[in-house]
Amino acid sequence: MLNNILIAISITLMYSAPLALAAMGGVISERSGIINIGIEGMMSIGALAGAAVGYFSGNAWLGLICAGIAGGLMALLHAIASITFKADQTVSGIAINLIGPGVAIFLSRYFFDGAALSLPVPVKLPKVLDQKYLQGTSFENFSIDVTVLIAAVVVIITWFLLYKTKWGLRIRAMGEHPAAVDTLGVSVYKSRYFCVILSGILAGLGGGTITLAIISQFTPTAISGQGFIALAAVIFGKWRPFGAYVACLLFGFSQALVVMLGGGTLSVPSSILAMIPYILTILVLILFVGHSSAPKASGVPYEKGAR
């Protein structure tokens, strides 16, 4: 029993880490007033960059850093469109979702002799806790990836930045009433650029953790919907870091349920099991969360001097 619980916790944390990283990106971007529906695309490019750099350099950490940079570059496109060109942020985000996976697979074919799969990374990102340390104790099956730790730290930092610093106050105000922030002499454009790029870096890191810690290679389906789940987590958590993190944990836990129940002798078809996370989410939303409204100015391009 204890064993099962420990495995469940391990799997929950493992799956929720990339979601949490990407979701924090979503929170930051949307709180500053830019809808980021392109998380999926930014994660894909991060996943490829992570796996490719990880493979060629043999250093998973370098891979992770490059994953962040790749995601950030993708986000720069989104920022240029939605801030400088005042484009529709949903449209630009969807474009990112088309370009990201396309470029990722294209590059994978370019680097890996026409294969849409990358070769496996020689060394995965390390685990903080695993059998090595816990041999002989009753916690033998417990393992925690370093990415879990990174995700948790990022969540705390995001919360601290947004709620405990002057900068965070400005960012949050920017999402509600950008003109007010502008009158204080803070450049809305610059800050929004910063937030969107940061959001891309986090999404890229999220993608990188999948290919560097969970499956250790890039595949066309490595990122299949996680970006959208992260987006859902942002809304679920009402655009708050901890709320979004709880949502990510919920998705991770449901994933763990699927893995564990699926392996057992239960006579439930796997496709029904796989539905659980999504049905659970909707039920939780109906029963506990209810009404959610986005930051007021999110999605509205800021026009300096407009009334």
Add this chain to the structure above:
Amino acid sequence: MTRKIAKLLKTPFFCTAMAIFFGSMVACGILLLTGYSASESLAVMFNAVFSRPKFILNVILKSTPVILTGLSVAFAFKSGLFNIGAEGQYIVSTIASTITGILFDFHPIIQIPLVILSGMLAGGVLGGLVGILKSKFGIHEVLTSIMFNWIALYLCNFVVNIERFHKQDSDGTYSINPSGFTLLLNDWKFSEEGRNFLKDNPILSDIILKTDFNLNFLIAVLIAFIVWVIIYKTKKGYEFRVSGLNPDAAQKAGINVQKNTIYTLFISGLLSGVAGAFSITGTSIHNIQTLSMFENYGFNGLSVALIAGSSPLGCIISGLVFSALIYAGQSLQFKIGAPSEIVNIMIGIIVFFVALVRIVPTLVNRFLEREESLDVK
């Protein structure tokens, strides 16, 4: 003169054409950078679509579902709702159509409407459910739609594996009963008489015998017109648009925005439902298969709607362009070995430029204003 050019520059059609042009240029640039000949690629893509009547017809046939999901998304967009759930609505529609198509076997006059209506209704109900969750419980439609997409995907896999429907040694269900097919001349083209006739008509034979020849595209075009009429010529459509542009104003003016949200998403779901049902009745092998990932008909509808600038009639053209690009991309990989993903990148860049060129009318206006102030001086 400048004014005329300025006016032309401001038209949505010109903006979209510009976006497509820039998108293609960037894609060519990427091909060049990675060592493929751009002119050769363009020639291959052009030939892939226009070199045989069969290819042209296939592009048209394959555009049908994305035109319909595009309409579905565009319709919701017009009322300020983002129907990212077209994918799930498409899937549940294929499921419902397949089930009714297998279980019942009436005369085609009853069977075809029955199969299509069941699919439409399934899509509509899913869309309506999202609407209810939004207006009654305040849950964001994007969030529920994403969840429903996944639920639909796994529901499909569940139904495929039910013994009554599962075709042995395959990863799909049985085909629906032939009485539900919306193929044209299907019996005739394989009959003695038909084959003899087509033997002497290579062009007709190419388009009729070698494709899933059907009229679904024309119906999709008709539906696009109906959607246009609903949006622009009816009272409800006016309400939808007002709710989209300014929900507060709509509420104050006595429009029941909550109820309209449900209606809109229901209709939007119906439209995606038609797409799903047509895929089952109109394209072989008339069944659903285990999905390991989304087939993207709904997500592609997003691109189609966006390229069309949410115009219902524009969806027809952008659906055709979209389908031609995808079709051409496959032969790009086949003929010169360039990754077919270049087409996805190209579509992405086109959509990206669609977002960017929205600034053109503003720039043109600014330019005109400056001209005018100079004139006054």
